[in-house]
Amino acid sequence: MIEVRNPADGSIVGHVKHHSEQEVREAIDRTCTAFHAWSRTLARQRSDLLRKWFELVRQDRQDFGELISRENGKCLTEALGEIDYGLGFIEWYAEEARRVYGDTIPSHAADAAVLVTKDPIGPVASITPWNFPFMMIARKVATALAAGCTIIIKPAEETPLTAYKLLEYARHAGIPEGVFEMVTGDPATIGGLMTSDPRIRKISFTGSTQIGRLLARQSADTLKKLTMELGGNAPFIVFDDADIEQALSGLVAAKLRNSGQVCISPNRIYVQAGIHDRFVQRLKEAVEQVRVDQGLQPDFVVGPLINQAALDKVSRLVEQAQSSGAKTLLGGRLHNNGGLFYAPTILTHLSDDMEICSTEIFGPVFPIYTFASEQEVIARANATEYGLVAYAFTRDLGRAFRLSRDIEAGMVILNSGSVGTASVPFGGVKQSGYGREGSYYGIEEYVHVKYMLMAGLGDAAR
Numbered sequence: 056m057i058e059v060r061n062p063a064d065g066s067i068v069g070h071v072k073h074h075s076e077q078e079v080r081e082a083i084d085r086t087c088t089a090f091h092a093w094s095r096t097l098a099r100q101r102s103d104l105l106r107k108w109f110e111l112v113r114q115d116r117q118d119f120g121e122l123i124s125r126e127n128g129k130c131l132t133e134a135l136g137e138i139d140y141g142l143g144f145i146e147w148y149a150e151e152a153r154r155v156y157g158d159t160i161p162s163h164a165a166d167a168a169v170l171v172t173k174d175p176i177g178p179v180a181s182i183t184p185w186n187f188p189f190m191m192i193a194r195k196v197a198t199a200l201a202a203g204c205t206i207i208i209k210p211a212e213e214t215p216l217t218a219y220k221l222l223e224y225a226r227h228a229g230i231p232e233g234v235f236e237m238v239t240g241d242p243a244t245i246g247g248l249m250t251s252d253p254r255i256r257k258i259s260f261t262g263s264t265q266i267g268r269l270l271a272r273q274s275a276d277t278l279k280k281l282t283m284e285l286g287g288n289a290p291f292i293v294f295d296d297a298d299i300e301q302a303l304s305g306l307v308a309a310k311l312r313n314s315g316q317v318c319i320s321p322n323r324i325y326v327q328a329g330i331h332d333r334f335v336q337r338l339k340e341a342v343e344q345v346r347v348d349q350g351l352q353p354d355f356v357v358g359p360l361i362n363q364a365a366l367d368k369v370s371r372l373v374e375q376a377q378s379s380g381a382k383t384l385l386g387g388r389l390h391n392n393g394g395l396f397y398a399p400t401i402l403t404h405l406s407d408d409m410e411i412c413s414t415e416i417f418g419p420v421f422p423i424y425t426f427a428s429e430q431e432v433i434a435r436a437n438a439t440e441y442g443l444v445a446y447a448f449t450r451d452l453g454r455a456f457r458l459s460r461d462i463e464a465g466m467v468i469l470n471s472g473s474v475g476t477a478s479v480p481f482g483g484v485k486q487s488g489y490g491r492e493g494s495y496y497g498i499e500e501y502v503h504v505k506y507m508l509m510a511g512l513g514d515a516a517r
């Protein structure tokens with residue numbers, strides 16, 4: 056069995072099965088066997104099943120929220136927000152299932168017709184992380200099922216209880232065995248079995264760039280289609296002409312979500328020199344108001360980090376920066392709560408050669424850099440191997456367009472700290488991966504285009 060602990064206090068939340076290699080093989084077999092029938096169901100049937108799943112989960116939103124909070128550590132307010140975000144994908148793809156349209160193309164031959172269909176790509180395997188235990192799975196499963204694919208998920212071992220609860224509700228909704236399967240156990244073994252099986256036609260992965268590269272390498276021999284949602288190093292740029300209050304609230308919300316353990320979390324905050332001092336002072340006042348606590352209570356609180364390794368990494372990055380000359384405006388140390396809590400931290404006087412600048416922090420740390428010109432900050436924003444999201448605050452329309460054109464990222468968010476919803480394409484470039492999730496682009500990842508030539512149509516007059 057795998058033991059699941061609450062990162063807020065170490066208490067045991069539950070157990071899930073550690074599947075043996077044989078059990079994983081059997082689950083993959085079921086996923087592959089079910090594909091034939093599932094891919095031939097009517098779009099309307101798939102849509103109705105997704106809708107039913109959506110409704111059942113929504114009825115028990117509170118139970119799901121408490122479970123997420125207990126196994127992940129995020130506060131209940133955030134957990135419920137995650138559920139609404141995840142449910143949005145199930146609802147969206149219940150609708151989208153009916154709209155996987157093909158094309159007809161004007162024929163190149165006199166007695167022929169050309170048709171293009173979008174066929175489900177095949178059985179899919181997916182590996183998901185612990186930071187959004189509900190949404191990640193809802194998003195991947197809903198998209199796959201809508202397209203006519205079957206899917207097997209390996210959730211993160213830190214947060215498998217929410218995953219299995221989602222599976223249970225899918226079964227109640229009538230989504231059959233094989234169509235949606237789940238396994239937990241040794242990640243490397245399961246990943247190896249998923250990627251080496253030639254029947255699995257696609258891998259959808261969300262997690263670190265390092266494991267993404269590994270899975271891509273492992274998938275090369277069987278040439279699988281891949282969606283890779285990997286690490287980020289988001290710049291958050293505040294220009295002199297920005298609406299400061301808007302930028303502050305966007306920053307605090309985006310940064311403290313899930314205690315900073317989010318791939319789109321602002322990781323490098325660039326504040327233009329003219330407003331720097333005022334901005335950091337206001338930021339300090341805002342962050343001081345935020346409580347740090349375990350999450351099962353009505354208000355927003357910053358929760359613990361997921362495990363000791365995460366806490367050690369954040370501590371190390373902050374200490375390195377401090378010893379290289381960074382100034383600590385707030386926090387800069389473990390939180391008084393003890394355990395896995397890290398104090399919300401603001402660092403200033405940072406430089407781009409510090410490790411904290413090139414590394415995804417994954418903690419409640421606001422690293423503030425200053426800049427002089429637009430040209431300079433664009434170059435610095437792009438000086439990273441990652442390219443997931445970039446945020447910028449400015450009221451200059453021309454500048455807003457230049458930034459969205461020139462910043463190398465899959466997503467550019469202007470004058471807001473909020474990125475995701477079901478109707479938009481989420482994903483990155485460079486070492487942040489490829490492929491998109493959400494919106495009608497998301498479903499394209501789960502289909503292949505089939506061209507059909509119907510020649511020899513003849514002539515009715517003959």
Ligand code: ADP
Pocket residue numbers: 182183184185209210211212242243244245246247261262263264266267269
């Ligand atoms: P994080 O550091 O945020 O946990 P990871 O990339 O390590 O990011 O984990 C994301 C997911 O990848 C988790 O479900 C984890 O179990 C899985 N994972 C970790 N190592 C491997 C591996 N060698 N093969 C397949 N999956 C893995």
